[in-house]
Amino acid sequence: MKKKIISPSLLNVKKSNRLKLTRVFLNLGIKWFHFDFMDGKFVENTAISISEIKNIVKKTKNFVSDVHLMSSCPEKQIKELIGYVDYVTIHFESINYNEIKSIIAKYSQKIKIGIAIKPETTIEKIYNLLPDISLVLVMAVEPGKGGQTFIEKTYEKINNLSWIIKEKNYSIIIQVDGGIKDFNSNKVFASGADVIVVGTFLAKKPTKLKIQRLLK
Ligand code: DX5
Numbered sequence: 001m002k003k004k005i006i007s008p009s010l011l012n013v014k015k016s017n018r019l020k021l022t023r024v025f026l027n028l029g030i031k032w033f034h035f036d037f038m039d040g041k042f043v044e045n046t047a048i049s050i051s052e053i054k055n056i057v058k059k060t061k062n063f064v065s066d067v068h069l070m071s072s073c074p075e076k077q078i079k080e081l082i083g084y085v086d087y088v089t090i091h092f093e094s095i096n097y098n099e100i101k102s103i104i105a106k107y108s109q110k111i112k113i114g115i116a117i118k119p120e121t122t123i124e125k126i127y128n129l130l131p132d133i134s135l136v137l138v139m140a141v142e143p144g145k146g147g148q149t150f151i152e153k154t155y156e157k158i159n160n161l162s163w164i165i166k167e168k169n170y171s172i173i174i175q176v177d178g179g180i181k182d183f184n185s186n187k188v189f190a191s192g193a194d195v196i197v198v199g200t201f202l203a204k205k206p207t208k209l210k211i212q213r214l215l216k
């Protein structure tokens with residue numbers, strides 16, 4: 001049985017509360033954080049800034065961090081994040097294929113690179129990138145905002161991806177993001193997810209019990 005990892009998203013948390021909440025999560029045993037960066041172009045909204053992410057990472061220790069770059073110019077943010085976070089995840093749909101290849105070639109020795117795919121993007125599209133990346137972020141909702149409903153066909157996608165990773169013996173983390181709550185987390189893990197991103201369900205009032213229910 002694989003280890004189940006919860007990665008909270010601070011997307012819907014007020015700026016003044018983010019650092020404090022990160023510490024609350026750490027005290028509850030959380031070991032991975034997911035930061036949602038939005039540029040206002042690839043998606044309409046904006047969220048946490050790169051400098052704030054760096055600040056949180058600097059002031060708190062001992063967790064794995066990934067930045068979900070909902071950005072039409074991800075290379076700019078990657079350059080700024082090297083040395084601060086563990087994973088940076090680019091949206092497959094945000095730049096062209098050759099640009100993605102060149103970012104992987106240029107930066108994967110310096111930082112772990114992930115590829116995020118929207119609900120309509122198939123695994124086949126990223127198949128040839130898999131040997132060179134460290135994480136796939138399977139979106140179970142359209143990127144851009146928290147609090148949406150998990151799209152059911154995501155289970156099959158996670159399953160297929162998990163099968164390919166096993167078959168090819170790649171060391172790739174499967175992270176799933178959007179609409180994950182206590183009633184569907186088990187099925188998401190059972191389909192092959194290593195890391196679940198949880199926003200709304202945890203951010204308002206994180207408790208040990210809620211975390212246990214996500215892991216059951
Ligand atoms: C959506 C973000 C998610 C979001 C998850 O664009 O990528 O990380 O914060 O929030 P919930 O769990 O509320 O769907």
Ligand code: ZN
Nearest residue numbers: 036068177197
């Ligand atoms: Zn996200």
